[in-house]
Amino acid sequence: MVVRAVGRWWRKTGTCGRRRRGRLVLALAVSGLLAVLSGLGSWRPGVAVLVIGPVLACARLDARRTAAVAASALSLALGAGAASGLKVTPGLGIEFLVLLVGSTLAVRDAARHTADAAALARATDVAQASQNAILRPMSVEFGGIEVCARHRCAVQGASVCGDLYDVVHTPYGVRLLIGDVRGHDLDALRTTAATISAFRDLAYLTPGLADLATALDARLAPELGPEDFVTAVFAEFAPGEVRLVNCGHPAPLRAGKQVMLLEPLEPTPPLGLHPRPLPYRCYLQSGDRLLFYTDGLSEARDANGTDFPLLERVGDALAVLSPSDALDTLYAMVAAHTGHAPADDIALALCQPTSMVVPSPAARPSNPAACREP
Template sequence: MPCGALLGLCTVLAACAGAWHPAHPAVSVLLIGPVLACARLGVRATLGTAAWALALAVAVGVVRRADAGPQLVVEYLVLLVGCLAAVRIARVSAARSTRLRQLGAVAQATQAALLRPVDARFGDIDVHTRHHCAVASATVGGDVYAVADTPYGLRVFIGDVRGHGLDAVCVNAAVADGFRDLAYVTADLTELAGRLDARIAPALGPEDFVTAVFAEFAPGEVRLVNCGHPPPLRMGARPKFLDPVTCSLPLGLGCAPAQSRYWLQSGDRLLLYTDGLVEARDGQGREFPLFERAHKALSQALPWEALDELYAQVTAHTGGPLRDDMAMVLCESGVAGTPPGPGRPVTVKHRTADAS
């Protein structure tokens, strides 16, 4: 409600309080204006409405001077105390809103630092990442990914922390830092998942958990540990969702990690993603058909163009901005010694097989 409308409402109420006799409303009815301003507008609007209500109350008192008495004095006191309370509440609410905006900005900056874009070649594997925030969201999402070029081979992690906001950012930081620390000193991928689970436990609340996929690249294959996360999609001669042989609960819920191994031939692409991709819905509530749409998108010549095309298809499916965050990591198996392709500079570089 605009401030002018509230001033007009106060004026009407004051006219009723001054004109109707003997059953006129109490002067304290003017408190409606400041209360509405406090609930819907800022401090300045509340101050202005309160001052206008008090001025009108004085005018009503002049009109009703013959009725002046203890009852009118009580009405003035109620109005005055109510106006002061409304201004106080408006100030507290404004301070809280400012604080929340500041905390949100800090959280977004922290998440941006955690989710630094990766466009780099590690041995014979090209890695490219994307993270898209939900435009309509006022909070920070729980998507997280990390890349580590270790003595055991290139390792990639992608996860989704339950929840949003500052708590999710804190867990994100614990997960990303824990993965980068442990990936260089833990030889076995399942042991890496188990140790990360134990490491982040103190940062998780009673109902918190993290779905995750750990990928380790070796010549001709990729090893995966999936802890309750959507399965990666391998695009090549035979496109396939790489479902885990043994299912595991997410991190934080007593995960029992098991490793699966899959062929990865030269030119194959492996897409790791969060559920914001597959759970994007159109106007009729249908989820994004990743398997059907991925062939066109991921067949783009350059990996970063493939990710851009896939995101364009998702937003075309939803008909507008996404309602959830979405992270994607695209890994392409190439030939060692060949350049990663023209058109995009390398920006960041961080330091079992089926028959199908």
């Protein structure tokens, strides 16, 4: 009867993964081995030692499976006692009591950590839903600028990723923010939400782009811990040019007649470390596209540790007509380079003017490819 019951229970667990099934086999095998040893007259510890099986099970299995292992251990203990011809004595009664109490505590502990895991799973679902609401993919056009943006959270087991982006149409022009929050936990989600919310408020109220970065740093200061920071690039589109402020973030890239990084004039620390950034601007020509990204793109490495050749490959990807298809192509190139799905978060924002208004000759830089101070 016991064998049939164990067989029925085993068949019910046939849908478990290999790892869970291996743990079940291990717990049952330990219980069986200890039962055999307990049936030997020379085995001193007695049947109480069979509690090891349920204890092993409760460490990794849920309450139902732990209870099955505990029932099996109790049944095996009775069988081992009968096989060894043990007489019912106070000592034997104490051993069975120890086994029974230990099995009960193991089942209770399994139920507790199963409930904790379920609560964590629910919290993770809420965090992911919140992140998707904050960082929704976008394909919009306003102020003569088409923006296509998306993110991929690639850290295995992470509930949220640390990348962020947003774009708003303000009295000072179309403004874009892309950044990277340190960490991948719920604190990172809170900081992401605070950063985007503050950007949306301040972008409409702050005329200067560098002043916007400074004001955002001051707004985030109470939210950040001593080791927290947010790398960020701010962009503001004007007729025939883009104005930029970079706070410790990978430089955006312009693809057109040539591909080049739009690097800041001087390095500036991230938000949270009290940056004093210098704004700079770059001239845009007809057909130019601007790619804003996080370091999950530029630091994607292959099996040999070689970074993704961004400057060499991005021109081909961004030559695709549709901005959405261009980002898909770029991500596929990264996956092909690494040999698997990228192991870090990647946020991408592709911007292109839909109607090019060229500034007057006096406002043009002598070298159109160069970036300069305003």
